[in-house]
Amino acid sequence: MAAGRSFRAPKGTRDLLVPESTRARRLVEVFADLAERSGFGLVVTPMFEELDVFLRLGEATDVVTKEMYTFETKGGDRLALRPELTASLVRAFVQHNPPTPWKAWCAGFNFRYERPQKGRYRQFEQVDVELIGTADPQADVEVVALGWRFYEALGLRRVALKLNDLGDRADRPRYLDALRAHFAGNLDALSEQSRLTLEKNPLRVLDSKRPEDADLVAAAPVIGDYVSDESAAAFVEVQVGLRALDVPFTVTPRLVRGLDYYTRTTFEFAGVGLGASQDAVGGGGRYDGLVEDLGGPATPGIGFGLGVDRTLLACDEEGVFPAPAPAVDVFVVDVVDGSHATVLCDELRRSGLGADRAYEGRSMKAQMKKAGASGAPLAVIVGPDEDADGTVAVRDLRTAEQSTVARGDVVESIRKLLS
RNA sequence: GUGGCUGUAGCUCAGUUGGUUAGAGCGCCAGGUUGUGAUCCUGGAAGUCGGGGGUUCGAAUCCCCUCAGUCACCCCA
Numbered sequence: 286m287a288a289g290r291s292f293r294a295p296k297g298t299r300d301l302l303v304p305e306s307t308r309a310r311r312l313v314e315v316f317a318d319l320a321e322r323s324g325f326g327l328v329v330t331p332m333f334e335e336l337d338v339f340l341r342l343g344e345a346t347d348v349v350t351k352e353m354y355t356f357e358t359k360g361g362d363r364l365a366l367r368p369e370l371t372a373s374l375v376r377a378f379v380q381h382n383p384p385t386p387w388k389a390w391c392a393g394f395n396f397r398y399e400r401p402q403k404g405r406y407r408q409f410e411q412v413d414v415e416l417i418g419t420a421d422p423q424a425d426v427e428v429v430a431l432g433w434r435f436y437e438a439l440g441l442r443r444v445a446l447k448l449n450d451l452g453d454r455a456d457r458p459r460y461l462d463a464l465r466a467h468f469a470g471n472l473d474a475l476s477e478q479s480r481l482t483l484e485k486n487p488l489r490v491l492d493s494k495r496p497e498d499a500d501l502v503a504a505a506p507v508i509g510d511y512v513s514d515e516s517a518a519a520f521v522e523v524q525v526g527l528r529a530l531d532v533p534f535t536v537t538p539r540l541v542r543g544l545d546y547y548t549r550t551t552f553e554f555a556g557v558g559l560g561a562s563q564d565a566v567g568g569g570g571r572y573d574g575l576v577e578d579l580g581g582p583a584t585p586g587i588g589f590g591l592g593v594d595r596t597l598l599a600c601d602e603e604g605v606f607p608a609p610a611p612a613v614d615v616f617v618v619d620v621v622d623g624s625h626a627t628v629l630c631d632e633l634r635r636s637g638l639g640a641d642r643a644y645e646g647r648s649m650k651a652q653m654k655k656a657g658a659s660g661a662p663l664a665v666i667v668g669p670d671e672d673a674d675g676t677v678a679v680r681d682l683r684t685a686e687q688s689t690v691a692r693g694d695v696v697e698s699i700r701k702l703l704s
Numbered sequence: 705g706u707g708g709c710u711g712u713a714g715c716u717c718a719g720u721u722g723g724u725u726a727g728a729g730c731g732c733c734a735g736g737u738u739g740u741g742a743u744c745c746u747g748g749a750a751g752u753c754g755g756g757g758g759u760u761c762g763a764a765u766c767c768c769c770u771c772a773g774u775c776a777c778c779c780c781a
Contacts, residue, residue: 293772296771296772296773347778347779347780348779348780351705351778351779352779352780369780369781395781397779397780397781399705399778399779399780400705400706400777400778400779401773401774402774402775402776403774403775404780404781405779405780405781406781409780409781410781411781478777478778482778489779492779493778494776494777494778495777542780543779543780544780563780563781565780565781566781567781568780568781590781591781592780592781593781594781595780595781596781616741618739618740618741620739620740648734648739649739649740649741650734650735650739650740650741651733651734651741652740652741653739653740653741654740654741654742655741656740656741657740657741657742658741658742664740664741666739666740668739668740669739670739678739678740680740680741682740682741682742685740685741687740
């Protein structure tokens with residue numbers, strides 16, 4: 286709606302107002318708590334990086350080649366808004382060379398220039414965890430389980446964990462050859478889109494949702510048959526580990542993810558109620574080799590990113606993690622001149638309580654209405670009588686019980702009523 | 705980037721085969737005999753009917769363009 290001249294949030298972005306904004310923040314807090322209790326430390330990186338940082342992620346990655354916000358500074362530097370968090374964190378790892386294993390978590394906005402949709406925005410928030418410096422499969426278990434426990438903590442039940450083993454980089458060419466051979470023999474049965482994809486990145490063809498490709502994809506060779514013995518053994522250990530934690534999963538041989546740096550353990554969390562298309566609420570995997578790509582020493586690593594917006598949508602689907610109803614403890618009604626409300630609010634706030642008030646000397650009825658709408662359980666009322674007596678009326682808005690207390694006893698009596 | 709659908713007050717929506725001053729509910733504001741809220745009653749403010757152009761005596765209602773939203777593809781969180 287809205288008229289021609291009015292401004293609005295740019296395409297694909299939106300404003301979050303209360304209570305949705307608060308809800309998103311609380312979701313991040315739940316994650317932060319879990320991550321920090323798991324030994325991950327908060328790392329904050331810039332929202333933009335040298336363009337090359339992301340270009341290293343791979344030429345076959347759409348996120349990098351066609352969806353990035355790139356720009357040039359006045360000084361001539363080529364920069365890009367981050368399309369994902371892992372690259373930035375790995376870059377930070379390389380730059381600071383911290384002791385390993387390095388356990389980092391972060392939350393922040395990413396930017397991708399693509400057609401918006403429900404659950405898909407040009408600016409979207411993710412929470413993220415990276416564990417860099419160990420190839421121990423137990424680390425894989427810990428990371429995957431952390432994601433699972435997070436969804437559990439929110440109350441989500443209909444999340445499906447898909448797991449796959451993409452093998453080592455050295456295994457990849459043999460599998461790709463096999464894939465090409467498989468599809469090349471049936472080219473005309475393949476959709477036009479998929480034929481193009483086949484040239485750029487054969488793996489991605491496995492991800493096609495076009496019905497005409499279904500049969501061919503189903504018959505395609507499975508990557509598990511092409512991975513090294515070490516990778517296969519590690520994958521078994523990961524599965525055993527997850528079972529020991531009662532984290533349910535489904536091995537999905539055709540799980541291919543959009544970032545090309547993934548190796549070995551790769552996974553995705555799908556919101557079952559979200560419909561077929563934007564159902565990925567989170568995903569990640571191992572990226573042995575990425576640290577090297579970004580100029581560091583050969584170092585293994587694993588991590589994931591979980592979408593805040595989509596996770597919240599999944600919560601809506603299941604009716605869990607409801608939006609909070611933020612409310613102050615006390616609403617101060619002042620029908621004298623408004624200055625009593627200012628003083629009382631200050632006093633209440635300094636004592637640690639939450640207090641709000643009305644403005645512009647509105648009628649008592651109007652102020653009481655505000656008090657009710659504020660959600661505050663209590664109201665403090667100051668009128669001419671109280672002003673003259675040095676008292677205030679304290680009203681319990683839940684029970685409509687009201688009493689008069691000395692001006693100096695306000696905080697104490699409020700405390701009593703709240704407990 | 706490609707295709708389908710949608711676009712009326714802050715929100716959710718009505719608006720007959722185009723015809724006088726565009727409606728409802730919720731929300732908001734003000735009252736209901738001078739101090740008290742979530743109920744009830746009354747009244748009020750608020751819409752260039754997404755924007756632009758066209759057809760017509762006349763369009764929110766028909767046509768074109770455009771913008772935005774939405775769904776699917778692509779891809780992903």
